[in-house]
Amino acid sequence: MSFRFKTILGIAAIEAVLLFILIWNSLLFLRASNEEELIKRANTTATLFATTTKNAVLSTDVASLDEFVHEVIKNPDIVYARVIDSKGVLAQAGQKDVLERSFVADHQFDTVDDGIYDDVAIIEEGGVKFGRVELGISIASIQNVLLKAREQISLIAIIEMALTALFSLALGTVLTRRILTLKQVSENVATGDLSSRVLVKGKDEIAVVGNAFNIMLDKLNQSATIQQQYQDQLEALNNNLEARVDRRTAELQSSNIALNKMMSELKVEKEEQRNLLEKLRQTQGQLLQSEKMASLGQLAAGVAHEINNPLGFVSSNITTLKRYVADLMKLLNVYEESESATNKSELHDSLLILKEEIGLDFIREDIQSLITESLDGTDRVKRIVKNLREFSHLDEADWQWVDIHDGLNSTLNIVNNEIKYKVEVIKEYGDLPRVECLASELNQVFLNLLVNAAQAIEDHGTITIHTAIEDNDHVRIVIADTGMGISEENITRIFDPFYTSKPVGTGTGLGLSFSYSIIQRHHGRIDVDSTEGEGTKFIIILPVSGQDKAAEV
Ligand SMILES: Nc1ncnc2c1ncn2[C@@H]1O[C@H](COP(=O)(O)OP(=O)(O)O)[C@@H](O)[C@H]1O
Ligand SMILES: [Mg+2]
Structure with missing residues (x-):
């Protein structure tokens, strides 16, 4: 229901109630006063009529009475008039x-139920009633x-209601129009037009x-x-930030690409290095093998x-013994x-002849003597084999606690055949504890040093x-x-792999290089001290607990 309609309805309702009360009261009052007036007039008229007709009644002048009643009902409101005495009706007129x-x-x-107010007045004289008059007045x-x-x-x-309606319509229209303006402005604002004003x-x-x-x-x-300003600033900042992030991302991406490239190059390089290292390790293994073979080859001859020597005489002794056995x-x-x-x-x-023939006494x-000599020969071979085994420690390749002197002795036994003719070996053994080492490798070092020493002695x-x-x-x-x-010039090179001063076929140039790495593996140290024309000294320092990686030289 619109505001305008509500206004009209409200005002109209109040107006209607007020009008109703007013009309109702006015009508009641009007009716009451009119009725009162009529009753008064009826009474006055009846009394006056009684007074007028008194003499004629007293004198029973019917002609005058007749005239009177006809005169009275000339009044348009009076419907009938009648004059009565004790004997009955004297005169009457009307419908x-x-x-x-x-x-x-x-x-x-x-009490009026027939549209006529019936009234009566008594005709009396000196307190004596002579008759009465009756008359009817129309209430129409x-x-x-x-x-x-x-x-x-x-x-x-009705006019009043219409005017009210018109007025309230006008009022409602004016009010609603102004409220509608407010509404329009607020709608404008709602759609974002903040410049709109009432x-x-x-x-x-x-x-x-x-x-x-x-x-x-x-x-x-x-x-x-x-807010717009803030938003603009924020947007600008945001744009700036985005641009910076984009730039940084691009930079990062390019450096990432570069990094990736580098990484893959590095990977390739690493792979190559690993391959190279693997090859190097293989070559080193082969070299170690060939150096071992070379030094063993030198030894094999000795x-x-x-x-051969004991084997030769043991074999000739057995041949002689075979002949003796046959005889x-x-x-x-x-x-x-x-x-x-x-x-x-x-x-x-014949026995004597045969005994003489074979020389039984001899x-x-x-x-x-043949048997004694042969046993001595086999003992020598046995000793050589034992020396070889001790030197190589074939049965025990791992870390073990050994007496260094045993290693030196067994190595000496091996090289002795090579060198015994030109070299005198002097042992100055101190009192050493057992040392933890890779015995066969350490013996290899001793062998290299002893062979080199012997070869240096002309x-x-x-x-x-x-x-x-x-x-x-x-x-x-x-x-x-x-x-x-x-010489001083060569002394810095002797530990280099393949450095040799010896003729091809004699030296490989690997003995000292391998000796150096073996001593390193024992966390030890090898040094050289030499004077040209006088001699050479190799000094090895070994930790007692060689396997213990914490041990330092
Ligand atoms: N005791 C020594 N006296 C003199 N020179 C030595 C001695 N030990 C090693 N050298 C020199 O060091 C070189 C390298 O020795 P090494 O590595 O054992 O290889 P190779 O004995 O096969 O030559 C020798 O060729 C030699 O010139
Ligand atoms: Mg050598």
Whole structure:
């Protein structure tokens, strides 16, 4: 329901109630006063009529009475008039049907039921009643007046209602129009048009609301402007940030690509390095093998000679023994035959001849020395084999606690055949604890150093092997020779792989290089001290606990 309609309806309702009360009261009042008036007039008329007719009644002048009644009913409101004395009706006039009714006086208006107010007045003189007059007054005129009044009031009421409706419509329209302006402005604001303002006219409440609305809009506009500014700043910052992030991302991406490229290159390089390293390791292994073979080859000659010698005489002794056994068998056969023979003297002679023939006395002596000599030969071979095994530690390749002197001795036994003719070996062994080491590898080092020393001695010389305790955790082994020595220019190169001063086929140039790495693996140290023309000294320092990686030289 619109505001305008509500206004009209409200005003109309109030108006209608008020009008109703007003009309109702007016009509009641009008009716009451008219009725009162009519009753008064009826009474006055009846009394006056009684007074007028008194003399004629007293004189029973019927002609005058007749004249009187006809005179009275000339009054348009009076419907009938009648004069009565004790004997009956003296004169009457009026409408016939009304005159024929039986008379009942109406003392008040409410009892009127036939449209005629019936009234009576007594005719008396000196307190004596002579008769009475009866007359009827029509109430139609009152009813007419009331009807007219009702019609007029209704008309006024309708006009009044119409005017009210018109006025409230106008008022409602004006009010709603101004409220609609507010509504329109707020709709504009809602759609984002903050510049929209209410057109304020006058100083009434709606104007006040409009003003307040405008102030609110101003404030809103201000804060919107500030917010917009902030938003613009934020957007600018954001754009800036985005650009920076983009730039950084691009930089990062390009450096990432570069990094990836580098990484893959590095990977390739690493792969190549690994391959190279693997090849190097293989080559090193092969080299180590060939160096071992070379030094073993040198040794093999000596060992072969050493074994060949006893093997030669053991074999010739066995050949002789075989011959002796055959001769002795012949002799035994003759003895066997003699057990069943009859001619004993003949047999005795042939035995003597045979004994002389084979030289039994010599055989008896020679067998003893041949067997002793052969056993000595096999003992020598056995010793050589034992030395070889001890040197190589074939059965025990891992870390173990050993006596360094055992290693030196077994190595000396091996090289001895090579060097015994030109070198005198002097052992200056100290009192050493057992040392944890890879024994066969350490023997390889000793072998290299001893062979090098022997090769450095051209004619005749000495090799001194000196051992001592270096400190609490280390031992020292020195192998010194009186050989040709090493020049200052070469001394820095002797540990390089493939450096050799020896003719092709004799030296590989790997002995010292491998010795160096073996000593390193023992966390030890190898040094050289040499004077050209006087001799060379190799000093090895070994930790007692070689496997213990914490041990340092
Ligand atoms: N005791 C030594 N006296 C003199 N020179 C030596 C001695 N030990 C090594 N050298 C020199 O060091 C070189 C390298 O030795 P090494 O590595 O054992 O290889 P190779 O013995 O096969 O030559 C030798 O060729 C030699 O010139
Ligand atoms: Mg060598």
